[in-house]
Amino acid sequence: MNEPKRWEQMLVQMYPSLFVRSFHGAPFAPGYPICGPGWRDIVVKLVERISQAAANYPIRFIQISEKWGRLQIYWTSKASLPQEVEQAVEEAVALAEAASACTCARCGAEARLFSDGGWLLTACAEHARGAPVPTPLGHANAHLVRGYVETDIQIVQCRHYDRTLDAFVDVDPRLTD
Numbered sequence: 001m002n003e004p005k006r007w008e009q010m011l012v013q014m015y016p017s018l019f020v021r022s023f024h025g026a027p028f029a030p031g032y033p034i035c036g037p038g039w040r041d042i043v044v045k046l047v048e049r050i051s052q053a054a055a056n057y058p059i060r061f062i063q064i065s066e067k068w069g070r071l072q073i074y075w076t077s078k079a080s081l082p083q084e085v086e087q088a089v090e091e092a093v094a095l096a097e098a099a100s101a102c103t104c105a106r107c108g109a110e111a112r113l114f115s116d117g118g119w120l121l122t123a124c125a126e127h128a129r130g131a132p133v134p135t136p137l138g139h140a141n142a143h144l145v146r147g148y149v150e151t152d153i154q155i156v157q158c159r160h161y162d163r164t165l166d167a168f169v170d171v172d173p174r175l176t177d
Contacts (some may be wrong), residue, residue, distance in 0.1 A: 007040050008033045015047050018054075018061055031061025033105055035071060036105030040072065045166070046096035050075070053088035069113050069120030071100035095168070098161035110163065 011027050012019040019029040026133075033043045043064060050059065059081075062074040073093045081089070101122060105113035109124040114132025123129065159168035 010045055011044060012025060015051055018047060018051060018059060018134050021060065022035075031064055031075070033064040033101075035064065035066045038104045038106045038108040038111075039066075039071060041108060042096050042099045042103060046073065046092055049092035049095075050089055054081070054085055057085055059089060064136075066100075066105060071097050073097060084150075095161070095166065098168070099163065099166060102161065102163050117127045 012032060019031050020027050021030065022028075035043065046064075051069065054077075058078040060076055060078075062076055064071065064073050066072070073096060075089065101113065102111060103109070103122065104124040104127055105122055106127040107124060109126075111122045111124045111127075113129050113133040114121050114123055114130045114137075115133050119130075120133070121129065157170065159170055161167075161171050
């Protein structure tokens with residue numbers, strides 16, 4: 001009897017150019033998503049954003065997995081990318097990682113970071129284990145994100161992730177709530 005396909009398998013099949021490689025003629029997908037079901041929508045949106053931004057460019061995921069209680073996403077390209085494409089890919093990755101930091105990995109509800117015997121997990125009140133990790137006043141959903149001042153000058157910005165908008169809002173890191 002055939003088991004139904006998992007969402008991860010369907011995503012890889014829908015976007016093979018971003019996932020599938022060949023090794024000695026055998027296909028494999030090193031960037032196959034390994035994360036909780038609560039982050040499914042985040043990963044799907046990430047892949048859709050990158051597919052649109054990088055159409056016709058050789059971008060592949062190296063890894064999409066949970067580390068330190070949030071998504072960690074690694075990608076590569078076999079060729080130099082136009083700066084606007086690279087910026088769009090980096091923005092999509094930063095948004096997905098930020099979204100995972102405030103979304104329960106099990107159910108997708110609004111969540112926060114917990115520490116359970118040295119393991120970090122992002123969870124809602126229902127799925128929480130351990131103790132909440134304290135957040136300094138004014139730094140909830142603040143993320144350091146790579147950006148550009150001009151077309152070729154990279155900077156690191158402190159940006160606030162708005163879960164409702166699924167977007168970054170620039171903030172002054174010196175301000176508090």
